[in-house]
Each structure stands twice: as C-alpha cells, then as structure tokens.
Amino acid sequence: MLIFELAIILVATKLAGDLAVRLGQPSVLGKLLIGLLLGPSLLGLIENTEVLHELSQIGVILLMFIAGLETDVQEFKRSGKAGSLVGFGGIIAPLGIGYLCGYLLGLDTLPSIFLGLLLSATSVSITVQSLREMGRLNSREGTTLMSAAVxxxxxxxILLAFLLSFAGGDVNLPLLLGKKAAFFLISILVGWKVVPWLLQKITSLRVTEPVVTIGISLCFLFAWFAETTGVAAIIGAYIAGVSIGQSKQKQEVMHKTETIAYAFFVPVFFTSIGVMTDVQGIGNNWWLAVVLSIVAVLTKWVGSGLGAKLAGFSTRSSLAVGAGMVSRGEVALIIAAIGLEANLLDKSLFAVLVVVVLVTTVVTPPLLKLTFPKHEKKAP
Structure with a gap:
C-alpha cells in the first residue's frame, strides 16, 4: 500500500505544481493543495501513517539544508538586527492577540497563553521553497526571514518551557537554556572549523559519491543534535547547510542533494501537510477555525511586517517579510501536540488548530508572490 501511495504522491505533486505555475502561482501551492485533496478530508487515497510522517521529516530537513547551502553568510550577518526586529515582532503580536482570543473563548489563563504561544511559532520551510522558485532566497528580505526564523x-x-513549568511539567529551565546555548556554540564551532576540513579529507576516499554522502550525513547529525537539545531539527539542518556552503564542495553537495530531495522526499513533505489535516474533525467549530486562521495570518503578517519596517525596509518589502513569516508548518504542529499531552488543549481545539496551521501554510506562497518586490533582480 505504501509503495502505491508514494507513486501517487510523486506524480500528483508534479502535476499539481505545474498547474499552479500555469495559473500564475508558486508550484508549492499546488503541491500543498494536492495533499489535502488526496488525504482523508476529500478522496482518502493517502493515509496519514507514521512512515509517511518520517519520510516527510526527511523532506523538510533536506529542504532547509539546501537553503543553508544557498545562504550568503555576509548578508546573513548584516541582517542580524533586522532579523531580531522581525522575529520579536512576529512573536509579540500573535502572543498578545492569541491570549485575548483564548480569554474570549473562556479558556483559563495558561491555556490562553499557550494558544498565543502556538500562534507565535513560525516555520519558514514553505517560504524557503517559494523564495527559491522566485529566485529571491539570497535577497535582503530572504536572509532577514532566515535570521528571524532562528x-x-x-x-x-524557551517561552514554552516556562509555560510548561507553570503547568506542572517537569522542566529544568537552567538545563534547557544551557542545552540550547551548547547547541549553537558547538554547531557553529564545528561548522566553522571541522566541516570544511572533513569534506576536504573525504574527497580522497575511493568510493562512489563520498562528498554528498558525508554532506547529507552531517545534515542529519546537525538536525538530530538540534532536536536533542530542544531546538527545531530544521534549524540544525540549516546550520549544516551554511557550514558546507563555505567549503569548496558546496556546488557538488547542493546539486546532488537537490536531485535526491526534490525527486522524492520534498514532494512527500508537501503532500503530508495536507494529508495530516482532516477538516471533518472540526465539526461545528468551523467558525472558530475561520476566525483563528484570520487572526493567525494577520498577527504574524502585521507583527513581523512592522518589525521589518522598523529595520528600514520599504512598505512593500515589509509586507513581503511579514508574509514570509506567516506559515506555522510543522513547528506549530509539534507545539500543538505538546499542548494536547499537557492538557493545555482539548481534542476539539487541537483539531481546529491543525486546520489553522494548514491555512497559514497554504496562504503563504500566494502572499509572497503578491507582495515581494518585483523590481529586484533575481538571484542566479
């Protein structure tokens, strides 16, 4: 059954992506929507299995790894201040309005704060793909988005850890902060000093594709290390990509990883987002899904957009940066699952929030296409 499902996914995503482009939209939009069509909400041809989920995780990790390989490090450094303003702007607005929504829904204080915190999450994996298609990933807006996402x-x-500690969860905050600091310190040091040296040594091995094999292995190791220390795996994959991007083997690793990723794993990731969403599960709460979807889109768009404006971006560029932060993706889904386990969400609200995450993910590509400055020269 899995083999049949994978065959459907691979063919359907390519056809849907092509159709989206013909209609003037990024191909990723068609790939996202085809997952919803094939999933349990509509045709029911694809089941949301654990194997499919794991394959999709590899897809998003490789996608962020490729984004790291393409990152202009000097531009990334220059975007630090702007990234901070965009990142914090995209947290404060959703957190405050999300808390207010929870209060109006009759939730207690901690669940209301959790709702705001969940709406504050961001996953730029879909944004990355959209910007790659537009040739804008290395633009000032693109690098600011990556900095803000980190x-x-x-x-x-960190805020989630504080909240769980108040909710009765067993969270050691000093240990948590120490682990995160250790991740960034060690990963940056290893990426700077060890990775280029290791790749140079690997080139002498008399086996097939040694460089790309070690490159992908480093991607997975950095992603695992990030997840182990409480940082999103996609951040680890991105740092691995940035590290290898400074080596002489960058082009070889990027070219061959793209072939592997876009031929199989990335299409599975795009499709899985729609497949994991069952709109029938929200029942009579459809109105709540609509309201929270509007809140989720506007708070992140406006909050991050204002941050970009304060950083000196033009109005149009600020709207583009804000749009790029709208998608909640797999990061919000992980947080929602934690909230369900910690009794900060009930099952009905969890189902609603899964739909909200899907909406924010689907609207991001067309928003980017609509708002991104058209006068800027595309990256090669």
Missing part, C-alpha cells in the same frame, strides 16, 4: 524558534521554545 530567533523565533529559540524564543518560542
């Missing part, structure tokens, strides 16, 4: 991930996870 800040958003770290701050939201």
């Amino acid at each position: 800040i958003d991930d770290v701050v939201v996870v």
